[in-house]
Amino acid sequence: METAAFWAAAGGMGLAVAALFVLALIRARAELAAAADFDLKVYRDQLAEIDRDLARGTLPQEEAERLRTEVSRRLLEADRAASTASRSASKSGVALAAVLILALIGGSFWVYNRLGAPGYPDLPLALRFQMSEEMRASRPSQSEMEAEAATTRPAPVTPEADFAALMDQLRKAVQDRPDDARGLELLAANEARLGNLTEARAAMENLLRVKGETATAEDHAALAELMIMAAGGLVSPEAEAELTRALTLDAANPTARYYYGLMAAQVGRFDRTFALWRPLLDESPPDAPWLAPIRAQIEDVAMRAGIQFTLPETAPGPDGAAIAAAEDMSPEDRQAMIEGMVAQLGQRLATEGGTVEEWARLISSLSVLNRKDEAQEIYAEALTKFEGSPSQQSFLREQALNAGLNP
Numbered sequence: 001m002e003t004a005a006f007w008a009a010a011g012g013m014g015l016a017v018a019a020l021f022v023l024a025l026i027r028a029r030a031e032l033a034a035a036a037d038f039d040l041k042v043y044r045d046q047l048a049e050i051d052r053d054l055a056r057g058t059l060p061q062e063e064a065e066r067l068r069t070e071v072s073r074r075l076l077e078a079d080r081a082a083s084t085a086s087r088s089a090s091k092s093g094v095a096l097a098a099v100l101i102l103a104l105i106g107g108s109f110w111v112y113n114r115l116g117a118p119g120y121p122d123l124p125l126a127l128r129f130q131m132s133e134e135m136r137a138s139r140p141s142q143s144e145m146e147a148e149a150a151t152t153r154p155a156p157v158t159p160e161a162d163f164a165a166l167m168d169q170l171r172k173a174v175q176d177r178p179d180d181a182r183g184l185e186l187l188a189a190n191e192a193r194l195g196n197l198t199e200a201r202a203a204m205e206n207l208l209r210v211k212g213e214t215a216t217a218e219d220h221a222a223l224a225e226l227m228i229m230a231a232g233g234l235v236s237p238e239a240e241a242e243l244t245r246a247l248t249l250d251a252a253n254p255t256a257r258y259y260y261g262l263m264a265a266q267v268g269r270f271d272r273t274f275a276l277w278r279p280l281l282d283e284s285p286p287d288a289p290w291l292a293p294i295r296a297q298i299e300d301v302a303m304r305a306g307i308q309f310t311l312p313e314t315a316p317g318p319d320g321a322a323i324a325a326a327e328d329m330s331p332e333d334r335q336a337m338i339e340g341m342v343a344q345l346g347q348r349l350a351t352e353g354g355t356v357e358e359w360a361r362l363i364s365s366l367s368v369l370n371r372k373d374e375a376q377e378i379y380a381e382a383l384t385k386f387e388g389s390p391s392q393q394s395f396l397r398e399q400a401l402n403a404g405l406n407p
Helices: 002-056 061-115 125-137 142-150 161-176 181-194 197-214 217-230 237-249 254-266 270-283 291-304 320-327 331-352 356-368 372-385 390-402
Strands: none
Touching: 142 197, 142 217, 142 237, 161 181, 181 197, 181 217, 197 217, 217 237, 217 254, 237 254, 254 270, 254 291, 270 291, 291 356, 331 356, 356 372, 356 390, 372 390
């Protein structure tokens, strides 16, 4: 019943649009007829004027006959042309209208059949929410997600010999003292730094076990973050439980809000994602690790949620005078200016530090300038700067991959 109603409505709209084409053709024919009638009227008026001039004696008889013959010839040609155009317009108008109607209806059906979903019912809001809940309930477990992610995850970082020896000592110490909270905390951070995400997640789980009821919202959010990273960016039911616990302890926890919004997007609830992410843009400091991924995705999230939203432009860049000056430069001078701006950014980050986005921009700029070795060194330095923040390091790794570096 719903399908029949849809096609009836679609067919009605198609016919309505086709009727507009027909009306336009009828109007065009009327305009052509009006133009032909005007030409005929002009020639008739000229014949009458010749007769009046002849009667007044202002026009000789021979000249009047010559002019009357010429105007009559033009009048006959105009009448013949008008009749021919009217018949041609009538035939071509009918043919054109038929072609347009067939093209409109047939083309619309073909496009919908290729790009639409013929035979499928409407998706009212309640049904969409139900589908989202079913998707959420049918997610794989954390262990299943980790096993799947392990097949495509980059190999862990091979540390230098001294650091590798320290890690072996730390792992043994934690094994000997499984309730050492400080040891577990260090182990989780350093395993994550090396890319051993499953081991980092396990160490963080043990840390929360040791802390018990004293575990903070940030502890639960940190565990959820490691679980999500180990699962290849997907939020498992177990990770969602940790996020829920974090938000129960502190509803304003930004890490939990970001990842809970990510989870909502993964199950199709983009409205919830936008409601969680939009305030973070205004509330977060410039170096917040979640700002870069939010800025990269929130416009698409808003569109999918049916919300009109344009991302505010906050990223620093050259002023109008610098851009205008660059347009008038030779390629060599422009290259020198770009390298100077990159050098200034690198100097500022080295002395004052900066946001993860600025470090990523420096890495990308050096790569574009074909200074890959230097970009690789800056990338390693940036990872050290953001040690202890897996989300920021993950963002840097993604930017390094895009820049053609070895993450």
